[in-house]
Amino acid sequence: MRASQSFLPLLKETPAEAELVSHQLLLRGGFIRRLASGLYTWLPLGLRVLRRVEQVVREEMDRSGAQEILMTVVQPAELWQESGRWELYGPELLRLKDRHQRDFCLGPTHEEVISDLARREIRSYRQLPVNLYQIQTKFRDEIRPRFGLMRAREFIMKDAYSFHMDQASLEEGYRAMYDAYCRVFQRLGLDFRAVEADSGAIGGKRSHEFHVLADSGEDAIAFCRHCDYAANVELAESAENPEAAATPAVDTPAAVLTETPDIRSVAAQAEHLGIGRHQIVKTILVMADDRPLLLLLRGDDELNLIKAQRHLGCARLRLATAEEAEEHTGAPVGFIGPRDLPAGLPVLADLRLRGLQDFSSGANQRDKHWLHLQWGRDLPWPEAWADLRLVQAGDPCPRCAGGSLEICRGIEVGHVFQLGTRYSERLGVRVLDEGGREQTVLMGCYGIGVSRIVAATVEQSHDERGIVWPEALAPFRVGIVAINGRKSPAVLSAALELHDRLEAAGIPTLLDDRDERPGVQFATLDLIGLPHRVVVSDKLLAQGMLEYRARRDSDNRLLTPDALWELLG
């Protein structure tokens, strides 16, 4: 492709709204553009990368024996009512009505639709096992869309669903998907780790997440170097986690409520509600219609407050003031806000206005009383509650003797679940077994964040000059810089010839034949991150040479055209 004839809108400045490096570089390099909150247009360069991710995912899914289908984005409410998730899913589910006032939603996931297909079409054990997948647009009305493609509202997911007669078959299918996922992430050149989605010492075997390791990741992963233990220690918000959402015990506001603001009763309360101690991530004192309540929360604060309010049926729920907190718990003089809460969130602004001290960034938080506390990240754990602690770096490994846990951060790019009969039961997916008896089938579901992978890759693979695409994902493998191509017909025609030859050999190539200074051309290729750069200039032509540089290297090499050819294979 010739840059002079391409739609390649670059940005000189780093866009102010982009916090993460991947978001900044994808905007600057002309890969994506924002339409509205959490909604992005894929520009030509970005779409090429997206298609490459899709291709690798598709090949590995096909190789595993799964078959591709394409379901609709719009889904009828009836199916969600049957599964029980119309009520449970919460505001992340975008609901709409058609012209006849019938309810629909935009699919955030497709368990209901696939179950409906299966109950109509699968009659006999002979048709099982089967695994159907799609690569398709999903919509989730995320409470806080951010980081560009990373947490978008509209995004591309590969989702697969498998159907089985028995647990052994489900486990086999699950293993096949797990292995396929490992191949996908290996081929994409990502540094990743498969982790148990539940951090508990028991369980977790039925669900694994795949994380790209990056400091900017939203999840914390505890792992042990002595054995294979690795788990996500920040549990997903129940409403957005299909498995948890269908489990009544953790569906209720992801919160345990105690009327006595005594933190020591927390453990008992948690157990009573069937919420594991390790799932509690923070505690806040709130006033529910002027009644002091200690809320135990997991996940997103704002969302949880809304859910808790609904659950309690109270008219008003707010964080306690300093005075109230003092009255009910001792002597809190300030609050600690989690790092990722938007500064403008009304509750925090309210606290500051009330004169409470913000200890969020203070060094010595240990002695301070708290009003709002997030544990497990960078805040010390109050000693009195040691028995409630979450996983922490240095803790003994829950699986092996001798190992201790380390914590790193990750970006969730894939998730595999053994759903069992959760959906097939409710939607009546039954088939006849060998003896002619009706049986409810077992299901598995398997997601890959195809568009999130694009951002996660950049997060993991960039330098101060721009993106460094792994070969498998690069929009073009080679970038040719024609120095002074507009003025030198010899340079332009040599560059074009090389471009055409590479393209003919199946090597996607971008020729920078724009009327720009060499410095600008070099900076552009560095920014958009093509793995190989070849320079053509009058001087080089006179020597019969080309100048070559790999994006990952800093050294230029002079090569004959034959040597270049060999190098690019």
Ligand code: ATP
């Ligand atoms: P998260 O914990 O990041 O909210 P999730 O657990 O809700 O993700 P799943 O339901 O497991 O997501 O969906 C499968 C995959 O879809 C995830 O592993 C992730 O890679 C991707 N994904 C989920 N939500 C988004 C989003 N808002 N934007 C982009 N990709 C997403």
Ligand code: MG
């Ligand atoms: Mg998750």
Ligand code: MG
């Ligand atoms: Mg989610």
Ligand code: MG
């Ligand atoms: Mg998940």
